[in-house]
Every structure is written in C-alpha cells, then in structure tokens.
Amino acid sequence: xxxxxxxxxxxxxxxxxxxxxxxxxxxxxxxxxxxxxxxxxxxxxxxxxxxxxxxxxxxxxxxxxxxxxxxxxxxxxxxxxxxxxxxxxxxxxxxxxxxxxxxxxxxxxxxxxxxxxxxxxxxxxxxxxxxxxxxxxxxxxxxxxxxxxxxxxx
Amino acid sequence: xxxxxxxxxxxxxxxxxxxxxxxxxxxxxxxxxxxxxxxxxxxxxxxxxxxxxxxxxxxxxxxxxxxxxxxxxxxxxxxxxxxxxxxxxxxxxxxxxxxxxxxxxxxxxxxxxxxxxxxxxxxxxxxxxxxxxxxxxxxxxxxxxxxxxxxxxxxxxxxxxxxxxxxxxxx
Numbered sequence: 001x002x003x004x005x006x007x008x009x010x011x012x013x014x015x016x017x018x019x020x021x022x023x024x025x026x027x028x029x030x031x032x033x034x035x036x037x038x039x040x041x042x043x044x045x046x047x048x049x050x051x052x053x054x055x056x057x058x059x060x061x062x063x064x065x066x067x068x069x070x071x072x073x074x075x076x077x078x079x080x081x082x083x084x085x086x087x088x089x090x091x092x093x094x095x096x097x098x099x100x101x102x103x104x105x106x107x108x109x110x111x112x113x114x115x116x117x118x119x120x121x122x123x124x125x126x127x128x129x130x131x132x133x134x135x136x137x138x139x140x141x142x143x144x145x146x147x148x149x150x151x152x153x154x
Numbered sequence: 155x156x157x158x159x160x161x162x163x164x165x166x167x168x169x170x171x172x173x174x175x176x177x178x179x180x181x182x183x184x185x186x187x188x189x190x191x192x193x194x195x196x197x198x199x200x201x202x203x204x205x206x207x208x209x210x211x212x213x214x215x216x217x218x219x220x221x222x223x224x225x226x227x228x229x230x231x232x233x234x235x236x237x238x239x240x241x242x243x244x245x246x247x248x249x250x251x252x253x254x255x256x257x258x259x260x261x262x263x264x265x266x267x268x269x270x271x272x273x274x275x276x277x278x279x280x281x282x283x284x285x286x287x288x289x290x291x292x293x294x295x296x297x298x299x300x301x302x303x304x305x306x307x308x309x310x311x312x313x314x315x316x317x318x319x320x321x322x323x324x325x
Contacts, residue, residue: 030202
C-alpha cells in the first residue's frame with residue numbers, strides 16, 4: 001500500500017460520500033414535500049366527498065316544488081354553509097356572473113380543487129329557459145353571500 | 155569482489171504484493187454509495203411523478219363532474235324529451251325538443267357543457283352517461299368518465315349525476 005494509493009482512495013471515498021449525501025438530502029427534501037402534498041391532496045379529496053355528500057343529501061321535497069334555480073342555488077349554498085370545511089382546507093363558494101351555477105373552490109396549501117354544481121342538475125328547476133330575472137337574482141347572490149367566502153378558512 | 159546488484163524499488167503506482175487492496179475497495183464502496191443514492195433518487199422521482207399524475211387526474215375529474223352537471227342541467231331545462239331516449243335515437247326521435255344544431259352542441263367536442271357526450275343509456279329509473287373531456291394540457295391524455303343519473307320518466311327529469319369511474323383514453 002503506497003501513499004499515493006491511499007490518497008487516491010481517500011479522495012474517491014470523500015467525493016462519492018459527498019455526492020451521495022447531496023443526493024440523499026435532495027431525496028429527503030423531495031419525500032418530505034411529497035408527503036405534505038399527499039396530505040393536502042387527501043384532505044381536499046375528503047372535503048370534495050363531504051361537499052358532494054352534503055349536496056346530494058339536500059332535502060329533495062322542496063326541489064320537486066316550483067322553485068326557481070336562484071332559490072335552489074341559495075338552498076345549496078345554505079346547505080354547505082351549515083357545515084364548516086375540514087381543518088386545513090379553505091373553502092370558497094362563488095356564483096360565476098351570468099350563470100346559475102355554484103363554483104366551489106377548495107384549497108389546501110398550494111393545491112386546489114374546483115367543483116362546479118348546477119341546481120338544475122339536482123332535480124331540475126326553472127322549466128323554461130333561464131329568464132333574465134332569475135339570472136340577475138343568481139348574480140346578486142354571488143355578489144352577496146357567495147363572495148363573502150371567508151367562511152371556512154382555518 | 156562482490157558484484158554490485160542494483161536494488162529494485164517498486165514503482166509508486168504499481169501494485170505491491172502486500173498492498174493494493176485499498177484502491178479497489180474504495181472504488182467498490184464509492185460505486186455502492188452512488189448506486190444506492192441513484193436508486194433512492196429514482197424511487198423519489200417515481201413518487202413525485204405519481205403525485206403529478208394524481209393531481210392531473212383530480213383536475214380532470216373536477217372538469218368532468220362540472221360537465222356532467224351542466225349536461226344534466228341543460229337536458230332538464232331545455233331538452234327533457236331526450237332523457238328517456240338512448241343516444242342513438244336522439245337524431246330521429248329527439249327532434250321534438252332538440253334540433254340538429256342543439257344536439258350537435260350537446261355532442262360536439264368542447265360543446266355547450268364543456269365535454270363531449272359519448273353515450274347516454276337510460277333504463278327504468280336511472281341512466282348512464284359517458285362523457286369525455288379534452289386533455290387539460292396539449293398532447294395529454296383525454297379522460298372519459300361514467301356517471302349514473304337518477305331518472306324520472308313522467309315528466310322526464312334527471313337528477314344528481316354521480317361519478318362511477320374515470321379512465322384515460324388513448325389519443
């Protein structure tokens with residue numbers, strides 16, 4: 001065993017160890033980040049399921065009556081607002097201008113889910129094509145309740 | 155007179171009989187370290203890509219659920235006579251409440267409801283709808299979702315589309 005051999009072997013080991021540690025630390029950082037994102041994804045998925053279950057269990061009797069889509073939209077919003085979102089999930093309800101639809105945004109960390117629901121798909125409403133008056137009422141609700149959305153922020 | 159015999163000195167880089175195992179050992183250990191790290195990195199990258207795929211799938215699922223909601227709402231509102239008819243009979247028997255251009259809007263790519271209706275299979279109290287959405291990113295995978303819709307025939311009305319499953323469609 002010569003001195004040169006010893007020096008070369010030591011340098012090789014040091015270099016490979018340093019590279020290996022660098023790679024390992026990157027892997028660890030990636031794993032931690034992935035674990036966080038997985039948790040966010042699971043929270044969002046659970047909240048999506050909860051929202052859907054809540055909307056589907058909305059009492060059907062009033063829906064079979066002659067309610068306008070705007071009124072049914074308000075009922076859906078009220079149904080959702082009665083239950084806060086899960087911890088770590090930010091929920092906002094919006095009514096896009098000129099529509100009678102409910103856009104639900106769920107956010108956890110940097111991940112977001114967007115679900116769109118239409119009251120007319122929950123048993124039908126407004127047999128005739130949407131009249132301007134009903135559109136106005138939906139829009140008015142969007143500007144009022146729908147955008148006071150801070151509810152649910154944890 | 156004694157003969158002068160030149161003494162042999164080993165070359166510094168030549169392996170000596172008693173040494174020479176340190177360098178191969180270091181090489182082996184280094185290779186093992188690097189291979190281990192690279193395989194860890196590969197596993198981490200695989201998990202990362204799986205997560206990206208999962209996020210894309212969730213986005214597509216959200217888009218398809220929105221499309222199903224819009225489709226059922228549109229059928230309830232403007233074309234209830236199509237509800238009891240399978241898709242193949244729409245062009246002939248659905249003229250009463252949906253003209254060709256309106257049917258085209260329902261069936262066309264990126265149509266009025268944000269998806270393309272592939273199939274509509276009504277049964278007694280429920281219908282199955284198959285809806286396809288364009289890929290979220292150019293060149294991506296288009297996804298197709300099946301929904302079960304509660305159906306009332308008199309008067310025709312659909313209610314509460316529920317997602318049954320989602321799958322990718324080969325381009």
